[in-house]
Amino acid sequence: MSRQVHVTGQELELYVMGALDAARVDAFESHCATCEACAEALAGEAELEVAFEQVARAPVAAKTRVAAALPVRAAAYGAAGIFAMAAAVLVWFGHGPTPSAASAAGEGSGPALHHAMDDGAILDARNDALDGG
């Protein structure tokens, strides 16, 4: 690592974690001592490191609250997903033709048939589907 070559993000991270290869530490430090940009980047990385300590030392109550809230949120997202899927299925069976209906009509795929149908036909198809026909 010469003075012209800036330190990498990975080196910055490893250094503040105390995990940078011992053979590279001297070169890293001497570069950061003279390079304004790298010194600034190192300060930013060190800030993050200190911030992570703050997170790890957050009160147990806060951690418990967050951990308890996560499953609720996940369940809410899951329920929303299931609801969306159910709505999509309803729309499909309510407005779209069944493959058998499409082939019996001698028309192309579902969407093409849908465009060809008038409102009355749509209602009939939906009623058929709801009746299980």
Place this chain on the structure above:
Amino acid sequence: MKVLAPALPLLGVTLAAHEPPAPAIRRERPPPAPDEASLCAAALAGSTDAWSTLVARHNHRVVVSLLARGVRIDRAKDIAQEAWMRLVEQQRLGKLDRLQLPGLAVTQASFLALEAHRRDATVRKHDPLDEPAVSAALRDPQCDAEARLLTAERVTRCLEVVASCSASARKVFQLAYGGEGLSHEEIALRVGLSLQRVRQILCEVRAKLRAALTEEGEDER
């Protein structure tokens, strides 16, 4: 005998009684590191070895705290060194009745950094506003860098990120940043993972937290 050994079980003959017992395979584990409380007690009693161990364990953290306040790396290392020397001196003079690390060393180093900065500012009266970031960061050494860094909302966001990680990742993160001053090797021993895996986990958690904090920062803007 050894040549015949594989065939003997087929004949219903066992050599167990005649073979010398196989040496037990024992993994050589390094002795457990002395715990923080006993080290601090020994240091307070004047043990040089205990001080050396504590300095080796916490010095990097002190340097990083100074870097986070905008102190340049060469200066940060000198200040950290001086902070430790002052603590040892205070202990020898009987002025130190409690040792809580790395907090005490970080506070001591912050005071020294502030002193040094004021001294420099006095010398450079023609340009008192030089290094405004450092000046602002050091103005109130009692106010931790942590207090400046994360608001309660951001801490909560980070906690959510950590909570979404795997159990082993959470444990590694907690051991690394929870203030026990454990090295990555010690963490690896505790959780039964390789050193490389521990560092990989830490880098992954850091990346997630960094992304969360960056996201939050952009939202605030």
